Amino acid sequence: MGIGNALYHGIFKRNSVFVTTVFVGAFTFGIGFDTGVTKFYDHWNKGKQWKDIRHKYATEE
Amino acid sequence: MASFQVLKKAVSLGPTVRTLSSGVPHAPLLNLAVRAPHDHAHFDPQAPRSDVSPRWASGTTKLGSELVSRTFVSSSPSVHFQQRTMHTSAVVKSETPDWSTYRTNPENTRALSYFMVGSMGIISASAAKSTVSEFLQTMAASADVLALAKVEVELAAIPEGKNVIIKWRGKPVFIRHRTQGEIQEARSYDWKSLRDPESDDVRVKKPEWLVMLGVCTHLGCVPIGEAGDYGGWFCPCHGSHYDISGRIRKGPAPLNLEVPQYEFSEGDEKLVIG
Numbered sequence: 005m006g007i008g009n010a011l012y013h014g015i016f017k018r019n020s021v022f023v024t025t026v027f028v029g030a031f032t033f034g035i036g037f038d039t040g041v042t043k044f045y046d047h048w049n050k051g052k053q054w055k056d057i058r059h060k061y062a063t064e065e
Numbered sequence: 066m067a068s069f070q071v072l073k074k075a076v077s078l079g080p081t082v083r084t085l086s087s088g089v090p091h092a093p094l095l096n097l098a099v100r101a102p103h104d105h106a107h108f109d110p111q112a113p114r115s116d117v118s119p120r121w122a123s124g125t126t127k128l129g130s131e132l133v134s135r136t137f138v139s140s141s142p143s144v145h146f147q148q149r150t151m152h153t154s155a156v157v158k159s160e161t162p163d164w165s166t167y168r169t170n171p172e173n174t175r176a177l178s179y180f181m182v183g184s185m186g187i188i189s190a191s192a193a194k195s196t197v198s199e200f201l202q203t204m205a206a207s208a209d210v211l212a213l214a215k216v217e218v219e220l221a222a223i224p225e226g227k228n229v230i231i232k233w234r235g236k237p238v239f240i241r242h243r244t245q246g247e248i249q250e251a252r253s254y255d256w257k258s259l260r261d262p263e264s265d266d267v268r269v270k271k272p273e274w275l276v277m278l279g280v281c282t283h284l285g286c287v288p289i290g291e292a293g294d295y296g297g298w299f300c301p302c303h304g305s306h307y308d309i310s311g312r313i314r315k316g317p318a319p320l321n322l323e324v325p326q327y328e329f330s331e332g333d334e335k336l337v338i339g
Contacts (some may be wrong), residue, residue: 007176008176008177009172011176011178011179011180012175012176012179015179015183016175016179016180016183020181022183025183026183026186026190027190029183030187030188030190030191030194031186031194033187033188033191033192033197034169034194037191040221042090046113049245058299061268
């Protein structure tokens, strides 16, 4: 109830604040989603990607 | 007892009203205005009789020889009126039922509702943004194109006073290692009087290295180096003369030879075009 009321009066009551929050949230959500998916992909394919096995084949110049 | 005897005397009276075959009473010579004898003393003979209902309520009239009796006032029902519904078992309540136990308080739920709306907005906005950016990325140059877009040239291999022609993005590029005399010549000329006025400073990054696109600005031929009237380049197609800074001096070409983007790297050892 307390959190809900704070959210309502802080964000939802004014449409300008609401829409701004939505866009800012979309921006941060996009970044966070990309980072999370990349992290999961790297974890899932650990040891298979070129950046993981590069040291076995590439010789230092 | 005697009076009872008097009343029992039978008197035969003819009917005052006869009924026609159509059912309408037929009463010729009937006097409806006749008064009782005792009324005469107290009232005006033209006044309405007190023992009959007033004329506006009901009354008997004669229409020709026909007797018409009408009643104009509808009396109220004599029994108590009661609302009867479809089912006699239904109970009519006078007030709306109390739904408050089924209602939720909007104060409690609106934050959640708006939160859901906002989350939907966030997800759809980021979906729209990623759709647009992914679409724009399809227009970007691919990796193989980018790999061919730059050309590296070893500058140490070019002696002073020599031209080198290399291929960059399918077009020839002239690189001239200019001598001090040529630099002096290019710098000292009054460039403001030229057809395409451009100083030598803006055309080179280092005065000894002149890098130009080797395409004549007239119709796209490739000029010949170290030729022409001005010691620079000469286009054999239509006779355009360029000077040692690549500026047009004579002939049909409208503009100076174009200078591509380039930069020196690794301590002036290498030239990167693109």
